[in-house]
Amino acid sequence: MTQTDIDRLASGLLAQTAAFADAVDGADWDAFVPTCPEWRLRVLVGHLGQAPRWAAGIVRGGSADGIPDPHEAMPPQDWRTWLLAGASELVEAVLAVGPDTPVWTLVGPGPASFWLRQATHDTSVHAVDAALPAGVPYALEPDLAADAVTQYLELLSSPAAATLKPAVALLWGAGSIGLRPSEESIEGWVITCTPTGVSWRRGPGSTDVTVTGAVEDLLLVLMRRLPPQRVAIDGDERLFDHWLAHSAL
Structure with missing residues (x-):
């Protein structure tokens, strides 16, 4: 990926994390998410707080074992800052090691940028998951x-x-x-x-x-x-x- 691609994914991840936070703010976190029917909204919040931090650990050379269980996540009182900090941590990890650095991925060895790309698109879809029941607008950039x-x-x-x-x-x-x-x-x-x-x-x-x-x-x-x-x-x-x-x- 070019630096432009990486910058685009990074900005997309941060923007969609903020959009997700806006959609869940004031919502009932104990309600089930219609498009993720097995998860309550608080579990989805936990997932988007945990997943980028877990991916950042892999990018930095950590173990891929112990996939975090979002049901066990405990978002702090300042959960919005927590979400955005997790997204930023992944961006910073990829930039620090280099986007082409080989790491473990879900489908075998791949570049560190795999995890930034995965997180960006996963967060975008989950931002829609939160927006639909809240009745608020969502927007995914065409590119x-x-x-x-x-x-x-x-x-x-x-x-x-x-x-x-x-x-x-x-x-x-x-x-x-x-x-x-x-x-x-x-x-x-x-x-x-x-x-x-x-x-x-x-x-x-x-x-x-x-x-x-x-x-x-x-x-x-x-x-x-x-x-x-x-x-x-x-x-x-x-x-x-x-x-x-x-x-x-």
Whole structure:
């Protein structure tokens, strides 16, 4: 990644952490989050406080053992500062070691920038999780939303995907899906579910089903935060439903 890419991810992480904090401020932290139905809002707050700190430890050469349990998190009284400090800690760790420094990642060895990218996009989606029940606006910048789609497809197409999430193997051999952003400046994606895995590429192409919409909506439908009706689906709708049912990471 270039320094511009790193700076963009860093600014995105800090902005979306602040947006998340705004959305949960004054909300009922004991309420379940509709788009994360197994988690109460306070657990989501705990996750976004713990996860970047855990990732920063990995970036600095620490152990990947002991994934923090957000149910055990105890956000301090000044929880907003705590959230923003965690995001800043990860940014600073990546900059300190260098974004290309090899580290452990969820799918094998990778650059330290993996964790900054992962945290930025994870936080963006969780900011939407908080905004939807609160009835407050949310906004994902198109370039970051597009990169989130790309990262999601990179993870799904990795050799480790079916080991991490066995349901992913049910996609193999299912057919092809085109994702077409309505923004002319953003190139689309072609996903091919081969008999041995998931592959993808950027650009146009003939597919069994084509899904069209604003890139923000495409991402949030893929993440199962918005219903499929939010986008236009042309072709084999059952294939896209099958994809949504088995592509969660």
